[in-house]
């Protein structure tokens with residue numbers, strides 16, 4: 001069995017990614033139904049999105065604008081004239097028996113997205129960005145674990161049917177060798193950040209508003225590209241990386257044993273990290289695409305496109321470069337912030353008054369550890385940037401030591417309220433009353449005469465024992481530095 | 494002359510999720526042939542100077558604002574479904590054994 005390292009020593013991967021993003025418009029692509037996530041089944045439907053006879057679609061202007069903005073952010077050309085197409089297939093998730101999509105005339109084409117992995121830049125070509133409608137959601141019953149295989153029947157909810165869906169397709173990405181899994185993940189992460197910055201989708205992979213299909217093929221070094229497979233159901237950043245890796249290993253082992261790769265759709269399983277062969281897919285000709293006769297063509301006005309381009313927000317890479325400079329960080333520091341998903345959190349904490357160093361320390365330290373232990377996203381720990389800024393302010397004002405601040409943070413994480421509330425409720429405060437501290441220091445000296453003698457003799461390292469004793473009597477609420485100064489001054493000659 | 498083969502009819506039936514018998518394939522092949530030949534006559538027209546079109550109204554950019562309209566009442570939405578269950582449209586098994 002070849003390992004990943006064996007595979008990349010013998011074969012060169014080519015990857016490609018197709019990402020679907022549900023737009024955050026108020027209404028669906030071709031009708032005025034709302035798009036609220038998690039609504040009661042079949043309560044956001046109308047004759048158009050149910051495909052009832054006689055209904056006619058009308059295109060949502062906001063969806064066109066959002067797609068053009070995505071295209072512009074990905075350095076694409078915007079079509080001056082294009083049409084929607086019918087993609088015909090018989091499957092109960094589309095009530096019309098066709099999906100309105102785009103075929104040979106995408107709204108945006110031929111762009112790129114620059115992606116950084118450990119300081120190295122990769123330019124990922126964008127083949128096309130097109131607009132289509134999402135499908136309904138099926139619940140498969142009667143089989144094992146809700147899967148379509150073995151199910152005896154399916155229950156369909158059309159709330160999602162017709163929600164605007166943008167498909168972003170990369171050009172094939174060759175020449176990245178062993179970096180393929182990381183580059184794939186970094187691309188999807190960067191794309192997510194770009195789209196979030198544009199504010200056109202909430203891009204939540206766990207809720208399905210961003211979904212990814214990964215194409216992978218292998219070829220012997222210097223030879224033509226191999227047969228590719230398409231892995232579907234890759235629904236987290238971690239899975240993007242894992243699916244490329246596992247598919248490279250699977251294909252490498254087949255090829256190494258003289259086998260052939262079958263062009264097929266595979267399904268990725270989050271729990272095992274492996275994929276299984278999916279249903280045989282229709283080919284493009286089987287979909288019998290033709291221009292959608294119920295819609296007139298789109299012809300984005302060049303001036304309007306220019307205005308949209310000029311109004312694009314600062315995009316993540318540029319934004320990060322600016323923050324790196326402003327915060328005085330190295331590229332590596334920024335990379336670790338990025339890897340932790342902490343850019344925005346730190347930025348908001350700084351905006352609330354904390355220094356960049358302090359904000360970074362909390363988010364990459366205690367809070368990252370907490371999130372990792374629980375397997376949650378950093379932003380979902382329940383602590384807000386504002387609370388972190390408040391905590392740091394208390395430290396800066398000398399009302400909390402670092403150690404006490406960590407105790408307070410525990411309380412905030414446990415949902416006990418803002419830092420000040422946790423301090424009050426738990427009775428946490430720095431003993432800054434020098435009178436009380438001096439008494440404690442004198443007690444410690446009296447209890448440890450031999451240590452005191454050593455310190456008087458110039459052995460300052462011995463002070464640790466006395467500091468420890470004082471911290472114990474003050475239940476950790478004294479500032480260690482102040483205690484140290486007091487100890488040394490009491491024992492100076 | 495037949496313009497559609499039995500294999501093509503069988504393939505179309507599979508794409509359409511229709512179970513057809515051998516006799517039906519022959520019957521549909523004949524019927525589809527008649528339709529295709531009728532449509533093929535359109536191809537005889539000289540259209541060299543006629544630009545292709547997908548719509549008979551010469552308009553572009555018919556768009557609506559992103560404003561919510563009334564939905565169908567759920568009972569009404571499901572009223573035309575033969576066998577709804579749990580407020581959803583119930584459909585028979587989608588994939589056959591081994592598909």
Ligand SMILES: [Zn+2]
Nearest residue numbers: 031033046049
């Ligand atoms: Zn609708």
